[in-house]
Amino acid sequence: MTSEKPFSAVQNKNRAAILAAALETFSAHGFRGTRLEQIANNAGMSKPNVIYYFPNKEAIFVTLLNSHIDKWLAPLREIDPDGEPLEQVIEYIVKKVRMSAEMPRESRLFANEIVQGAPRLKESMNSDLKGLFDRTVNILEKWMKEGKLAEVPADHLIYSIWATTQHYADFEAQIEVLSGTPEKIVAPAPTRLLRAF
DSSP states (O other), X not given: OOOOSOOOHHHHHHHHHHHHHHHHHHHHHTTTTOOHHHHHHHHTSOHHHHHHHOSSHHHHHHHHHHHHHHHHHHHHHTOOTTSOHHHHHHHHHHHHHHHHHHOHHHHHHHHHHHHTTOTTTHHHIIIIXXXXXXXXXXXXXXXXXXXXXXXXXXXXXXXXXXXXXXXXXXXXXXXXXXXXXXXXXHTTHHHHHHHHO
């Protein structure tokens, strides 16, 4: 849909249905394994109706990625350089675990794009993510130099947090069998993390 006019209530409802169906389909089959027909069927619409709102599956995929990237970056933005370092790191980890447990499809969508080389996210990664990552590394390194956190490579600390929290989304079925519901995992996380640090 190329019009610059705001969407009507019906159009917003239809776009939301398409994006919800696309999220389900892309997170299950990836970008390459998803066809526009599958999204249309899952949305309860015809393919031409979907094309009215989005010209192709890449436009749907990019819209989904962009709508979720801000959510994924929010906990990183919320790290307070003037806060208590250990609390800030633990709070960040808890938020990431909670997000992975509550939004596994969104997490898998983002992770699958990264695994594919981030062809549709490169620009956003080079601007938003890179600046935020560098800011966080600087905060962590400052805290480490002040003796408030153990000295480890700050970038690898962030990667380790991302890898661990991503596990909760990618292996959601395994986690539920082995450890139980997301609430059982997330609720005691601060206590466990304090012991780890």
